[in-house]
Amino acid sequence: MLFSDLFEETMFSLSANKSRSALTILGIVIGIGSVIAMISIGQGATKNITDQVQSLGTNLLSVMPGNQKQSGNIVKGGMGSATSLTMEDSEAIKTSIAEAVAVAPTVSSRKQVTAKGTNTNTSIYGIDESYFGVKNVEIENGSSITEQHTKSRSKVAVLGPTTVTDLFGEGSNPLGQKVRIGSQEFSVIGTTVAKGGSGMGSSDDLIYIPITTAQQYLTGSESVSTINVQISEENLMTLAQEEITALLLERHNIADSTAADFSIMNQADMVETMSSVTETMTLLLGAIAGISLLVGGIGIMNMMLTTVTERTREIGLRKSLGANSKNITLQFLAESVSLTFLGGVIGIVLGKVAAWLISIFSSLTTVVSYSSILLAFGISALIGIVFGYYPAKRAAKLNPIDALRYQ
Amino acid sequence: MIKCENITKIYQLGINNSVEVLKDINFEIEKGEFVAIMGPSGSGKSTLMNMLGALDRPTSGKYFLDEKDVFDMSDEDLAAIRSEKIGFVFQSFNLLPRSTVLRNVTLPFIYNKQTPKSERKEKAVKCLRDVGLDEDRWEHLSNQLSGGQMQRVAIARALVNDPGIILADEPTGNLDTKTGQIVLETFKKLNRENGHTIILITHDKYVADHADRIIEIRDGAIISDKKK
Ligand SMILES: Nc1ncnc2c1ncn2[C@@H]1O[C@H](COP(=O)(O)OP(=O)(O)O)[C@@H](O)[C@H]1O
Ligand SMILES: [Mg+2]
Numbered sequence: 001m002l003f004s005d006l007f008e009e010t011m012f013s014l015s016a017n018k019s020r021s022a023l024t025i026l027g028i029v030i031g032i033g034s035v036i037a038m039i040s041i042g043q044g045a046t047k048n049i050t051d052q053v054q055s056l057g058t059n060l061l062s063v064m065p066g067n068q069k070q071s072g073n074i075v076k077g078g079m080g081s082a083t084s085l086t087m088e089d090s091e092a093i094k095t096s097i098a099e100a101v102a103v104a105p106t107v108s109s110r111k112q113v114t115a116k117g118t119n120t121n122t123s124i125y126g127i128d129e130s131y132f133g134v135k136n137v138e139i140e141n142g143s144s145i146t147e148q149h150t151k152s153r154s155k156v157a158v159l160g161p162t163t164v165t166d167l168f169g170e171g172s173n174p175l176g177q178k179v180r181i182g183s184q185e186f187s188v189i190g191t192t193v194a195k196g197g198s199g200m201g202s203s204d205d206l207i208y209i210p211i212t213t214a215q216q217y218l219t220g221s222e223s224v225s226t227i228n229v230q231i232s233e234e235n236l237m238t239l240a241q242e243e244i245t246a247l248l249l250e251r252h253n254i255a256d257s258t259a260a261d262f263s264i265m266n267q268a269d270m271v272e273t274m275s276s277v278t279e280t281m282t283l284l285l286g287a288i289a290g291i292s293l294l295v296g297g298i299g300i301m302n303m304m305l306t307t308v309t310e311r312t313r314e315i316g317l318r319k320s321l322g323a324n325s326k327n328i329t330l331q332f333l334a335e336s337v338s339l340t341f342l343g344g345v346i347g348i349v350l351g352k353v354a355a356w357l358i359s360i361f362s363s364l365t366t367v368v369s370y371s372s373i374l375l376a377f378g379i380s381a382l383i384g385i386v387f388g389y390y391p392a393k394r395a396a397k398l399n400p401i402d403a404l405r406y407q
Numbered sequence: 408m409i410k411c412e413n414i415t416k417i418y419q420l421g422i423n424n425s426v427e428v429l430k431d432i433n434f435e436i437e438k439g440e441f442v443a444i445m446g447p448s449g450s451g452k453s454t455l456m457n458m459l460g461a462l463d464r465p466t467s468g469k470y471f472l473d474e475k476d477v478f479d480m481s482d483e484d485l486a487a488i489r490s491e492k493i494g495f496v497f498q499s500f501n502l503l504p505r506s507t508v509l510r511n512v513t514l515p516f517i518y519n520k521q522t523p524k525s526e527r528k529e530k531a532v533k534c535l536r537d538v539g540l541d542e543d544r545w546e547h548l549s550n551q552l553s554g555g556q557m558q559r560v561a562i563a564r565a566l567v568n569d570p571g572i573i574l575a576d577e578p579t580g581n582l583d584t585k586t587g588q589i590v591l592e593t594f595k596k597l598n599r600e601n602g603h604t605i606i607l608i609t610h611d612k613y614v615a616d617h618a619d620r621i622i623e624i625r626d627g628a629i630i631s632d633k634k635k
Pocket of ligand 1: 418420426428446447448449450451452453454455
């Protein structure tokens with residue numbers, strides 16, 4: 001049997017009963033469409049998180065005091081609570097780690113901040129001149145923290161946009177104004193561009209001051225809360241992480257690496273951890289949508305079984321004309337696979353449209369990836385085979401004599 | 408060409424209930440013969456035709472087609488035999504509904520690789536001419552034809568793969584006398600002019616009389632075999 005003959009026979013049979021074929025396809029269209037749309041929501045969430053982590057800096061390792069293995073939590077609430085890291089550690093990383101293109105030590109703490117009678121509680125980051133580059137923070141107005149500022153322990157501050165709004169009101173220009181952090185007064189020299197994101201990790205709701213100033217007036221110690229290290233290439237990050245670990249263990253005179261008084265957070269690990277959550281969500285959404293696909297598949301089987309019964313005489317005739325069981329199986333299988341394939345194609349288009357509408361009318365990001373389209377294609381073809389197989393086998397098994405006699 | 412040896416067919420209806428539909432059937436048919444198998448309804452004619460057409464297997468006995476033992480073959484080979492060597496004509500025509508005459512007549516080509524796609528139409532047209540169906544009907548849908556026309560389309564369909572044998576089971580059973588006559592003349596012409604072997608199954612003595620040889624069957628057994 002030629003493929004072109006099989007194709008023509010299939011198209012003929014399906015178009016002989018257009019409305020029924022269309023209704024059967026509809027089940028698959030809805031199934032595939034919802035799988036695509038649901039997965040697009042899940043993958044959109046993954047993309048959001050990845051982008052956000054990525055926006056905090058490229059190829060970033062964060063060295064923090066305290067033992068990660070003991071606290072068992074990568075994203076720590078009490079950053080800076082331990083005091084094992086120093087400016088010297090930061091300097092040492094800068095000079096002896098070849099892969100480190102930039103090193104930015106920070107000191108952070110939360111303080112009550114006041115300005116012209118308004119006040120807010122926000123994070124104060126003591127940074128040096130390399131920080132903004134490492135963390136991809138851009139200056140909106142004014143200037144940034146410079147080497148001069150850190151050397152002379154200047155009382156200058158760069159404000160995040162949320163903090164500006166909290167202290168000075170929406171859209172106001174705080175440059176040149178004074179803010180009071182604790183007991184000290186700082187003059188505002190710049191503001192940063194909004195990055196989005198919220199909560200503790202937000203880089204919009206904070207105040208940057210020179211690290212030396214922070215150490216002297218706010219924390220009163222030489223220790224640093226985080227050393228951000230930017231690595232030259234992504235595939236060197238693990239190596240760099242190992243080298244920094246070795247370096248700091250040696251500097252801190254610790255022989256057992258499990259007893260380290262610091263921990264290193266790898267940005268890649270963080271993306272992985274966070275996206276594993278959204279991947280589970282994607283799977284769940286996909287599975288729920290998959291149920292409608294299953295219902296669609298059962299619809300296909302139902303229609304094919306009806307067709308086989310209706311066309312019993314035709315099957316008998318075809319056998320008398322020389323069709324063997326394989327020919328008959330193939331014919332009915334081709335019909336069900338064509339239905340699901342067509343349903344799959346329409347479903348994918350519909351799913352993409354749905355994903356687009358979702359992203360327009362809600363705050364959700366949606367991503368329709370090639371892999372999800374490929375998956376949908378595969379699933380729809382598979383459904384055609386799985387749910388078409390039993391009816392096709394039944395057709396092939398019909399005894400031609402009984403089939404011809406059937407009225 | 409055809410040789411049946413001791414063919415019996417027993418249908419098992421229950422544990423202790425069976426019917427012997429064919430009893431020890433023996434006969435031979437030569438190439439180019441026009442034979443009628445005649446007998447009253449229920450005598451086992453259709454059952455016998457199904458055997459000859461490789462659609463069914465007997466309970467016991469042998470059937471040689473062109474010296475080959477047919478019932479020894481796999482189901483797949485039986486399908487190939489039907490495709491290459493047998494053309495069926497049924498009482499109820501069995502045309503595909505909602506399909507044109509040409510599509511019906513070209514249908515057997517799908518299951519037979521011998522004719523390339525480009526030659527199919529030409530062959531179908533030749534067969535339609537042989538059965539005398541007017542050209543203006545070829546693109547008609549099969550269900551828009553009269554009974555006699557439908558049966559001639561069915562005969563053309565049986566002819567397209569150039570089978571040695573045409574098996575016709577009560578081909579005039581659903582036709583009035585006049586159109587039945589046309590169909591019978593068609594068979595006669597195919598036999599005389601094209602040399603097709605024709606096996607005509609009927610309960611009707613008048614129909615059987617068109618053949619050159621009549622095998623009479625009653626209660627599953629041959630009671631007479633006469634040549635004209
Ligand atoms: N599948 C079957 N099971 C049981 N009996 C059958 C079956 N098919 C045919 N028969 C019986 O075999 C006998 C011969 O049938 P058939 O060959 O159709 O006769 P004819 O074509 O001569 O009218 C009938 O009595 C019929 O009832
Ligand atoms: Mg009969």
